[in-house]
Amino acid sequence: MDLLEYQGKQLFARHEIPVPSGIPARTVDEALAAAEQIGYPCVVKAQVKIGGRGKAGGVKVAANATEAREYAEAILGMDIKGFTVYELWIEEASEIEAEYYAAIVFDRSARAALVMLSTQGGMDIEQVSEENPEAIATLHVDPLLGFQPFQARRLAFEAGIPADLIRPIGDFLNRLYATFIAEEAMLVEVNPVIITPDGKVKALDAKVTLDDNALFRHAENAALRDPSDEDPQEQMARDYGLAYVKLDGNIGIFGNGAGLVMSTLDVVTLFGGEPANFLDAGGGAKPEAITRAVEVICSNENVTAVLFNIFGGITRCDDVAAGLIEAFATNPPSVPFVVRLDGTNDVEGRRILAEADLPGVYTASTMNEAAEKIVALAKGESL
Amino acid sequence: MSVLVGTETRLCVSGITGSEGSFHALNNRSYGTNVVSGVTPGKGGQDVEGIPVFNTFHAAVEESGANTAMIFVPPPFAADSILEAADAGIETIIAITEGIPAHDELRVYTQLKRMPGVRLIGPNCPGVLSPGKANVGIIPASFFKEGNVGVMSRSGTLTYQIGNELAQKGFGNSSIVGIGGDPIPGSSFVDVLELFENDDQTELIVMSGEIGGDAEEVAAEYIAEHVTKPVVGYIAGFSAPPGKTMGHAGAIVSGSKGTAAAKTEALEAKGVRVGRTPTQVAEIAVEILGG
Numbered sequence: 008m009d010l011l012e013y014q015g016k017q018l019f020a021r022h023e024i025p026v027p028s029g030i031p032a033r034t035v036d037e038a039l040a041a042a043e044q045i046g047y048p049c050v051v052k053a054q055v056k057i058g059g060r061g062k063a064g065g066v067k068v069a070a071n072a073t074e075a076r077e078y079a080e081a082i083l084g085m086d087i088k089g090f091t092v093y094e095l096w097i098e099e100a101s102e103i104e105a106e107y108y109a110a111i112v113f114d115r116s117a118r119a120a121l122v123m124l125s126t127q128g129g130m131d132i133e134q135v136s137e138e139n140p141e142a143i144a145t146l147h148v149d150p151l152l153g154f155q156p157f158q159a160r161r162l163a164f165e166a167g168i169p170a171d172l173i174r175p176i177g178d179f180l181n182r183l184y185a186t187f188i189a190e191e192a193m194l195v196e197v198n199p200v201i202i203t204p205d206g207k208v209k210a211l212d213a214k215v216t217l218d219d220n221a222l223f224r225h226a227e228n229a230a231l232r233d234p235s236d237e238d239p240q241e242q243m244a245r246d247y248g249l250a251y252v253k254l255d256g257n258i259g260i261f262g263n264g265a266g267l268v269m270s271t272l273d274v275v276t277l278f279g280g281e282p283a284n285f286l287d288a289g290g291g292a293k294p295e296a297i298t299r300a301v302e303v304i305c306s307n308e309n310v311t312a313v314l315f316n317i318f319g320g321i322t323r324c325d326d327v328a329a330g331l332i333e334a335f336a337t338n339p340p341s342v343p344f345v346v347r348l349d350g351t352n353d354v355e356g357r358r359i360l361a362e363a364d365l366p367g368v369y370t371a372s373t374m375n376e377a378a379e380k381i382v383a384l385a386k387g388e389s390l
Numbered sequence: 391m392s393v394l395v396g397t398e399t400r401l402c403v404s405g406i407t408g409s410e411g412s413f414h415a416l417n418n419r420s421y422g423t424n425v426v427s428g429v430t431p432g433k434g435g436q437d438v439e440g441i442p443v444f445n446t447f448h449a450a451v452e453e454s455g456a457n458t459a460m461i462f463v464p465p466p467f468a469a470d471s472i473l474e475a476a477d478a479g480i481e482t483i484i485a486i487t488e489g490i491p492a493h494d495e496l497r498v499y500t501q502l503k504r505m506p507g508v509r510l511i512g513p514n515c516p517g518v519l520s521p522g523k524a525n526v527g528i529i530p531a532s533f534f535k536e537g538n539v540g541v542m543s544r545s546g547t548l549t550y551q552i553g554n555e556l557a558q559k560g561f562g563n564s565s566i567v568g569i570g571g572d573p574i575p576g577s578s579f580v581d582v583l584e585l586f587e588n589d590d591q592t593e594l595i596v597m598s599g600e601i602g603g604d605a606e607e608v609a610a611e612y613i614a615e616h617v618t619k620p621v622v623g624y625i626a627g628f629s630a631p632p633g634k635t636m637g638h639a640g641a642i643v644s645g646s647k648g649t650a651a652a653k654t655e656a657l658e659a660k661g662v663r664v665g666r667t668p669t670q671v672a673e674i675a676v677e678i679l680g681g
């Protein structure tokens with residue numbers, strides 16, 4: 008789960024990482040009230056879960072109330088790389104002597120946390136990493152030993168941090184690592200870490216990604232989940248415990264197991280079709296889950312045909328057939344279905360389906376045959 | 391021979407008194423797996439249809455001679471159970487549990503690497519099936535027979551799909567290994583490649599990967615250097631939408647790696663043929679081994 012900048016900063020503050028103070032706002036009036044309370048100059052910042060806000064015009068320094076209003080009006084509702092701005096963070100402006108970059112990422116290929124530090128932080132960090140990668144000092148942390156003082160020193164020296172800042176930057180990195188571990192983050196990134204004219208180190212930005220699988224032991228973080236930033240179908244699917252991602256095409260897809268569903272999308276695409284969604288019912292899907300899945304898939308207006316591709320392991324094909332029949336009984340879909348059942352109890356599942364003789368439901372015995380049929384049906388051809 | 395599980399397997403099931411754990415333990419036993427014990431703290435002394443339950447792995451190892459563990463406990467307790475099994479001297483640990491926190495997996499992985507002789511498969515995997523010998527996990531065994539193709543995969547159901555395509559063409563399997571779909575799998579493709587390379591029964595290796603991470607790219611390098619047996623690849627996720635990432639760290643660390651196209655390219659560059667559909671994987675296997 009990704010956090011908004013201000014949520015990340017609140018999390019940093021809990022771990023004694025210095026951050027500027029600020030107030031969130033959802034309307035222009037709220038933004039103005041916040042700016043008045045903070046005083047001028049203040050910074051009006053778009054709260055979206057993507058980087059590069061500054062370059063997109065989503066971060067502005069306001070010198071007075073007129074500017075604060077102007078910027079709040081401009082930024083609220085702005086689209087930044089496909090994310091709409093619904094919320095602002097009004098923050099005290101900081102005096103900046105230098106902008107550094109610091110990040111800790113869960114590096115799955117190295118199987119260790121990777122700590123990164125650079126003196127060339129700010130909005131052009133990706134360019135720095137491409138053109139001048141040595142400017143970013145990196146090292147991995149032993150997961151059982153933790154981040155060691157010598158590692159902080161080494162990073163600071165290798166990044167070329169001035170002598171008087173080695174200690175404070177080391178402290179900063181220590182706290183960042185402590186945050187990464189305590190909150191079970193997959194990413195904590197601070198760009199920029201600023202040095203103020205009086206030599207203080209502060210986190211001016213916060214990009215935090217938390218491990219969804221660990222949220223059960225971080226109630227405070229779990230409460231930050233914002234249902235409003237999900238698509239309505241995705242929200243409905245999540246309430247039903249289904250993994251669903253909406254796509255741009257018109258062929259609804261239902262399967263069990265992420266790998267098989269991805270493979271189904273690929274095969275359908277290869278046969279010339281365009282999937283409307285990814286939907287993984289998971290292992291052991293029961294009839295209720297099937298009924299709900301049909302509801303979720305068909306609530307997407309773009310869908311003109313639906314493919315069920317099941318290879319039963321823990322999932323039983325007879326359960327899938329029963330669920331489908333129930334779905335047709337409660338709320339008959341208006342689009343054709345192709346159903347392919349293989350695996351646990353497949354013979355029974357196919358028999359149940361054949362007996363029910365549901366309108367507009369075709370069967371297929373292989374994945375390729377299923378893909379071929381669904382692509383034809385989605386184009387309005389008859390079989 | 392087969393790899394990881396076989397006739398020597400003496401299985402202890404952690405979480406055996408839960409509904410899933412008991413169902414699959416009994417299922418594995420009826421397949422012919424030698425299920426010698428189970429562990430549930432506080433339920434020592436009970437039994438599950440004749441399988442003795444112990445309070446600790448240490449007691450289970452001592453009294454039932456278990457050498458293999460299957461972990462079926464819920465995510466909050468799974469890491470602890472894996473560490474307990476390793477500490478008790480279990481050599482092969484197969485973790486089925488899905489949803490273990492990533493930092494737990496990282497600590498477990500690091501600790502186990504420091505214990506020579508201990509091997510973890512999973513977590514978040516369907517287990518290992520050596521047809522005709524033993525089944526440890528949730529793979530629907532009736533679809534697979536003994537043979538010369540070793541299969542390893544990051545996804546459960548996709549394993550069944552590919553295994554089934556191979557079966558349609560008349561192939562059987564030495565072993566089918568689900569390495570699991572989590573960020574930090576206990577064993578990588580490379581680890582299992584090494585096992586299949588050294589296994590007499592295996593004549594062809596099928597590797598089924600998917601988008602994300604760099605396990606397939608690393609495997610491609612390893613195959614070129616160390617694997618003499620033919621390998622056929624499959625990568626799922628060509629049409630998956632690219633994930634939006636928040637910060638810059640991802641781009642700085644990995645660049646554009648991890649896509650299905652990049653993985654396929656990496657494998658083909660090392661001479662590994664990659665099927666574009668599960669059916670095509672089986673067709674390539676026929677070309678290599680003969681029908």
Ligand SMILES: Nc1ncnc2c1ncn2[C@@H]1O[C@H](COP(=O)(O)OP(=O)(O)OP(=O)(O)O)[C@@H](O)[C@H]1O
Nearest residue numbers: 050058059060061066099100101129130198199212
């Ligand atoms: N409180 C502040 N006071 C002064 N300047 C600020 C403040 N907050 C941000 N800035 C300036 O605006 C720039 C962009 O802001 P910020 O880093 O928060 O957004 P971003 O563009 O999304 O970040 P990134 O480029 O890392 O994706 C900073 O590099 C900094 O120069």
Ligand SMILES: [Mg+2]
Nearest residue numbers: 129198199212
């Ligand atoms: Mg920034």
